[in-house]
């Protein structure tokens with residue numbers, strides 16, 4: 001990959017603040033949340049433990065985890081006014097717009113009146129986001145009004161249960177834990193920075209998260225997992241994938257799910273989700289999608305030294321669990337809400353309004369022309 005100078009466009013390489021939450025690429029390819037290596041977290045933890053780590057500052061004890069999960073579980077029911085709002089959104093709406101609207105509506109129904117309420121508001125968003133997307137999806141696509149107050153043990157299990165109308169297998173619930181852990185936090189990425197800028201004006205927590213959802217929606221950020229799926233499902237075999245990818249590269253097309261703003265040689269989340277995707281492929285009896293994905297990875301590295309980021313193998317993994325492509329990025333929201341809000345808390349605890357400067361490139365001075373004299 002071209003080793004661009006870490007300066008200039010896109011604020012690359014510039015330190016824009018401090019955080020105790022996460023390091024990205026500090027030791028080469030590493031990723032840590034509050035000092036814990038991502039491999040240890042993904043291999044051993046449940047997503048709720050990681051949420052507790054990010055939001056409460058430490059890994060929970062058994063009692064703390066049980067209490068935290070019970071609290072989240074008790075908050076899964078949607079308010080009637082939220083259901084009415086979701087029922088107004090058409091089936092062809094973009095699910096990330098549904099998430100954005102759902103979050104904003106929640107800000108009206110459950111306003112954060114004081115920062116002392118932040119933890120409760122955050123927990124409610126964490127508990128409600130799967131309910132919001134699944135209620136809208138099932139109502140608009142299947143014409144059913146689902147009950148969202150399930151007794152599922154985990155957020156990922158709850159999501160799959162609401163989506164498919166039945167409790168998930170152990171394997172699928174486990175993959176959801178891993179996926180939600182991998183997506184939970186990533187330092188000053190675009191959507192988190194959006195949340196921090198909003199927080200720096202002392203705005204409310206729902207505004208911070210609503211803005212962050214908008215930033216995550218784009219295909220250069222969270223939207224890449226859906227774009228990656230749309231790419232790989234076009235290929236009927238690894239050979240076909242190679243042929244078409246070579247043509248895309250010759251056209252200088254951007255290949256979604258590859259490359260990264262900070263990592264230079266690999267994304268540590270890729271190897272983890274790739275392994276789970278392979279397991280799911282075996283379970284599903286897949287002989288095309290996973291081999292196609294592997295060939296894409298090989299070709300991109302061979303030709304361009306571009307590597308898969310967190311999004312690429314998430315596409316096939318989610319697909320094997322029967323998740324519709326358009327719900328991929330909303331799952332990212334269900335996870336990253338922990339990172340976003342941990343950053344909002346951090347920003348609030350040591351705040352100064354974020355307001356950088358710009359190099360002016362416009363005209364030096366312009367002479368006023370009355371409207372009737374303008375051409």
Ligand SMILES: CC(=O)SCCNC(=O)CCNC(=O)[C@H](O)C(C)(C)COP(=O)(O)OP(=O)(O)OC[C@H]1O[C@@H](n2cnc3c(N)ncnc32)[C@H](O)[C@@H]1OP(=O)(O)O
Nearest residue numbers: 004219220221222224253254255256257258259260261309
């Ligand atoms: C969870 C996440 O948000 S991870 C990111 C998800 N996004 C994607 O997968 C979208 C595809 N990837 C990209 O667009 C980019 O790699 C980004 C947005 C992630 C990073 O952008 P940048 O920091 O500008 O990339 P970087 O400086 O490393 O790019 C170096 C060169 O490689 C090229 N390049 C980078 N990624 C790709 C790609 N996926 N396909 C083709 N070429 C690429 C760039 O065009 C650039 O070439 P140039 O110097 O001729 O303009």
Ligand SMILES: O=C([O-])CC(=O)C(=O)O
Nearest residue numbers: 185186188189190261310
């Ligand atoms: O850090 C970034 O720029 C994007 C990313 O991988 C993430 O937000 O998970």
